Amino acid sequence: MSHTHYKLNTKLIHAGVEPDPSTGAIMTPIYQTSTFVQSAPGEHLGYEYARSQNPTRTALQNALAAAENAQFGLSFSSGMAATDTVLRLLNPGDEIIVSDDLYGGTYRILTKVYARFGIKVNFVSMAQAGNIESTINANTKMVWVETPTNPLMNIVDIEAISNIAKKHGLLTVVDNTFASPYLQNPLDWGADIVVHSATKYLGGHSDAVNGAIVLNDAALEEQLRFIQNGCGAVPGPHDCWLILRGLKTLHLRMQRHCENGEKVAHFLRNHPKVEKVFWCGFEDHPNHDIAKKQMRGFGGMMSFMLKEDSIEAAHNVLKNTKLFALAESLGGVESLIGHPASMTHAAIPREQRMANGLSDSLIRLSVGVEDVEDLIADLTQAIG
Template sequence: MAHQEYKRGTKLIHAGVEPDPTTGAIMTPIYQTSTYVQAAPGDHKGYEYARTQNPTRTALQNALAAIENGKHALCFGSGMAATDAIIRLLVPGDEVIVSNDLYGGTYRIFTKVFAVYGIKFHFIPMDNAANIEQYINDNTKLIWVETPTNPLLNVIDIEAVSNIAKKHGVKTVVDNTFASPYLQNPLDWGADIVMHSATKYLGGHSDVVHGCVIVKDDETEERLRFIQNSCGAVPGPHDCWLILRGIKTLHVRMDRHCENGEKVARFLKTHPKVEKVYWVGFEDHPNHDIAKKQMRGFGGMISFVLKDDNMEAAVNVLKSTKLFALAESLGGVESLIGHPASMTHGSIPREERIKNGLADSLIRLSVGIEDADDLIEDLRQAIG
């Protein structure tokens, strides 16, 4: 389908998906096979071995490229596998500039895996894109951006960063997991590579681990496809099918995530025991004007700190919720509560976390699509 002709909700349901040519099945089948019979050597109808290609994965990659307004997409076994593939574009001696507030797993793979091979990472604040330029040198190859960031919801100007990167011949990578393609399309603002932990909002049901990368240019896609096939960190067809299914309801889920997120954030902001709330939609949130420019909504991710800013008070809240489940991850239909310092960001040294504003007592919420009044009541009784 010519997806450019359709609005976002229609595109999410139909992009990249065609009826099965054999049976007419409206839903893409799960091609649960490891290999494909060839009529003669080399005559394989585009499919020869499932690490290289799988029809279910092909349908998902087409859909992902369409909904991120890209040309190519590649799927991986997890968001970390997608991150790993992108950094494998580099060679020893290359340097990467990274936003200093980012997912702990990303920090870990950069500092504990790739730094060992001579790739250098500079972790810097990116709230003012103009500050980035001083860190660029002849060895700089990538600028890695999360926006909104995990877990402090910092907003980074994708267009400004991309313009600086292009000026110096550097590629911009945007981790778009928190926003999802429904709320933000980094390629439209000049980014070169977009990645997702599709485990989160794209899947949307906490039942699959998956990652993806989307690009516009053929040369980058060809290099990433070689890495995808050679290194083999690919998802199975059932996982791809689950992400395809999740994408079809992304727009209706994200609308409710945004609606509930706003109600919960405004409740927390007026709570007498809450010191600070991090939510992109507040007009006094840093770079709120940039979020309004590059996002279509403010999402369901919230972090907050209690006035009684100590671990015991935070743990009491974490243990007391009934609807908000204490768990890793985010972006599912159910609401989750987490403690970044010991969970998602436990791999970042404490001094680094504190320096970047991630307090020991910070609590992170992934606001689901339940009834907002029930979620607010749950937080009210947990906070006390």
């Protein structure tokens, strides 16, 4: 049964899910098996070995594709495994253009792993899409975009970047982790490949590590599937089941993340000890008009700088929160607080971090779905 014509809220609950043919179970079973019996060599029911495919994973992949208005979905053992698989499309001597404000793990794999294999990485500010033009040359093969970026919430115009990339025959890859498919669908704006850390909003409960790639190009999907199977970056069936379950409430959770995020962002902006708040819902946020165009809401991710711009001042806030838990990651039902300079972005040298606006006192929030008055009271006492 096709679910492509339904609206997103309906697709998230029903896409990829069929009653179990042997029992009628309405929920997808966890097929906890490493191999599948064949009636004769090469004769099977579509499944041979669990590194190549698993029915629980298939259900999740179909749901991921539906959520992003895509033809194909691939599920991975982590967001970094998904990222790694996309980067394996590149050959030694190729160049990639990457937004200069991005997740530390992506920065690390590009500079510490792929640079060793002769891939040249060009970091460019994508605040204006045209900025990438001067960096494109005959060796450029891919443009890598995060929007909103981590952690400064910079907005990149997916449509404009994709149009420039297409003109030069480049692949556009968008990391859609922060927005989730509920708020943004990059393929609809011309991107070729979308990646997710499904650990975050897609799973939504901080209980599974998983990654995803979604796309429409059949030849590209075949290449990526070959790389995944050959290199083994595959998820277990139980993690697939947890992400599939998380997807069913993505629309409900994201709605509350957005509502709470807006209230917390405005509270912080009016706080006397806060210098600046980075949240793409503010009308004066850079490229807010683009965010409004390509997103359906502004989410629960934000960061803020203290007037006392020091690591010590930031650490004082971090140790005083009671509800906001100090932890890596984001996108769960619980609120999290983090210090990019010493946590998620510690892989980026301080000089480059500061140049990108990632200051010592910068604090990142993943605003959860608790009662917003409790969250604001917690920040009030923590900031002092």
